[in-house]
Every structure is written in structure tokens, then in C-alpha cells.
Amino acid sequence: KNEVEQSPQNLTAQEGEFITINCSYSVGISALHWLQQHPGGGIVSLFMLSSGKKKHGRLIATINIQEKHSSLHITASHPRDSAVYICAVRYRKLIFGTGTRLQVFP
Amino acid sequence: ETGVTQTPRHLVMGMTNKKSLKCEQHLGHNAMYWYKQSAKKPLELMFVYNFKEQTENNSVPSRFSPECPNSSHLFLHLHTLQPEDSALYLCASSPRTSGRGFVETQYFGPGTRLLVL
Numbered sequence: 001k002n003e004v005e006q007s008p009q010n011l012t013a014q015e016g017e018f019i020t021i022n023c024s025y026s027v028g029i030s031a032l033h034w035l036q037q038h039p040g041g042g043i044v045s046l047f048m049l050s051s052g053k054k055k056h057g058r059l060i061a062t063i064n065i066q067e068k069h070s071s072l073h074i075t076a077s078h079p080r081d082s083a084v085y086i087c088a089v090r091y092r093k094l095i096f097g098t099g100t101r102l103q104v105f106p
Numbered sequence: 107e108t109g110v111t112q113t114p115r116h117l118v119m120g121m122t123n124k125k126s127l128k129c130e131q132h133l134g135h136n137a138m139y140w141y142k143q144s145a146k147k148p149l150e151l152m153f154v155y156n157f158k159e160q161t162e163n164n165s166v167p168s169r170f171s172p173e174c175p176n177s178s179h180l181f182l183h184l185h186t187l188q189p190e191d192s193a194l195y196l197c198a199s200s201p202r203t204s205g206r207g208f209v210e211t212q213y214f215g216p217g218t219r220l221l222v223l
Contacts, residue, residue, distance in 0.1 A: 002148060033211075043196060043214035044108070086149065093164055096149040 003027050006087050006097035013104050019074040021100045023087030026068065033088040034061050034072050037099070043086075046072070077104045109133040110215035112197050118221045119187065127182040127218045129197030138180040139212060140172060141196040149196070155180060156202065187222045194219050 004025045013019055023032070031050040037043045047054050047061040049070070054061050058077075063070040074081055081104050087097040110131045119125050131138065140152040154162035155174040169191075171183040180197055198212040 004148070035214075042108075042216045043198075045211045045213065048211045088149070093162065094151040098146075098148050 002098065003091065003095050004087055004089055004097040006085075006100050008100060009098070010101045011103070013077050013102070015078055015104055015106050017077050017104075019077050019081075019102065019104075021072045021085050021087075021102070023070045023072070023097055024068060025070075025087075025089050025091075025095075027089065027091040027095070029068075029089040029091050030065075031090065032063055032070050033086075034070070035086040035088060037084040037086060039083075046085075074102075079104045079106055108213045108215065110197060110199055110213050112195075112215035112218050114218060115216065116219050116221075118223065119184070120223055121187060121189070123187075124183070124185045126184065127195055127197075127220075129180040129182075129215055131178055131180075131197075131199040131213070131215075133199060133213060134201075135199040135213070136177050136202045137200045138174060138177070139198040139200075140180065140182050141198065143194040143196060143217070144190075145193075153182075184220075187220075189222050192220055192222045 007022045033048050034046040035043050036046050049061055049063050058075045060073040072085055082102055084099040084101050086099045089095055113128045137156045139154050142150045142152055151164055152166045153172045158174050169186050173181040194217045196217045197215040200212045
């Protein structure tokens with residue numbers, strides 16, 4: 001069992017929908033990454049957070065250290081948001097979730 | 107464009123070949139990373155360099171040999187690879203590495219897709 005679990009594994013949505021991707025982890029950490037990987041492999045670091053909430057454009061990330069849980073929300077989703085979203089935490093070494101594949105249809 | 111470039115973008119090699127992957131960052135960062143991404147598996151951090159010194163080697167087989175001649179360049183030398191080493195190899199950089207329990211924003215290159223026959 002991976003120390004970092006993401007759900008759902010796959011997600012489809014219609015353009016404009018509100019999207020939530022979840023990440024749970026079983027080890028003690030002080031910070032967590034959300035990454036976006038587009039087809040072809042390129043990875044973009046979206047957020048690094050250690051508490052509370054961060055917002056960037058239509059993306060919002062929250063973390064609850066006590067509950068060992070983080071969520072990534074996308075408001076007013078768009079087809080260009082289609083990508084794999086990856087959660088990562090550092091505990092002795094960097095540990096990644098398996099990703100959530102999001103497809104947004106027009 | 108993240109400021110991190112990787113060459114080649116695609117590579118096919120036999121098990122007896124020797125090849126090298128190159129990563130270059132134009133961001134003035136001091137830390138560089140090699141990652142492996144296999145199909146349907148989580149990203150795996152392979153090596154970390156901080157100010158040209160290797161600070162992490164996550165049990166990577168010796169057929170993968172990293173080299174960091176300066177803070178802007180990182181190489182991954184490959185020899186006698188196995189078909190299961192076929193994967194996307196990603197390079198990343200950050201201003202510096204951080205202590206355990208802290209994750210710093212990293213900037214990723216586009217990756218080299220490697221196929222070992």
C-alpha cells in the first residue's frame with residue numbers, strides 16, 4: 001500500500017463543473033505538493049502548502065495536517081485542465097501518489 | 107517553458123549500449139533532481155544534488171550513474187540497462203534542497219522517454 005493515496009483515479013467532467021481531487025497520506029509530513037502533468041510528460045508544480053488553503057486562479061488547494069488529507073479544487077473547469085494531477089509529500093524521501101487523470105469535455 | 111531543458115526527448119537503446127541523458131536549468135537554482143516515471147506507477151525520486159553534491163540516492167541500481175559538474179547541468183549516464191528501465195526520466199530543479207519533512211517548489215523539464223530493447 002502506497003503511503004500516499006489519491007482519489008478518484010479517473011475523473012471526467014463537463015466544462016464548467018466544479019472538480020475535487022483528494023489526497024490522503026499515512027505518514028507525518030509538514031508540507032505537500034500538488035503537481036499537474038500534461039500528455040507528453042511535462043510536469044508543472046501547482047502548489048506547495050503546509051497548512052490552510054492556497055488559491056491560484058481557478059485552482060484552490062487545502063490541507064488538514066491533523067487529518068492527513070489534502071484536496072485540490074478546480075472551479076469552472078475547462079478542457080485545458082485535462083491532465084494528470086499528482087499529490088506528493090516528503091517523509092524521509094519524496095513520496096508521490098499515483099495521480100488522478102482528469103478529462104474535461106466541452 | 108519552465109527553464110529546464112532535457113535532451114534527448116526520446117531515446118531507444120539496446121541493453122548493451124551506453125548513453126547519457128542531459129538536463130540543463132537556466133533558473134539559477136542550486137538543487138537538481140532525477141525522477142523516473144514508469145507506466146502506471148508513481149513518480150520515483152532517484153537522485154538529488156545540492157550545490158553539485160549528491161545528497162540523496164534512493165536505492166537506485168548502479169547501472170544509473172548521475173553526474174553534476176555544476177549547478178546548471180545534470181547528467182544521467184546509462185549502461186547495461188534492462189527492459190524494465192524503460193520509462194519517462196524527468197529532471198527538475200529548485201532554488202535549494204530542504205530538510206526532511208519540507209517540500210520545495212520544483213521546476214520540471216519535459217522528460218526523456220527511454221525505451222530499452
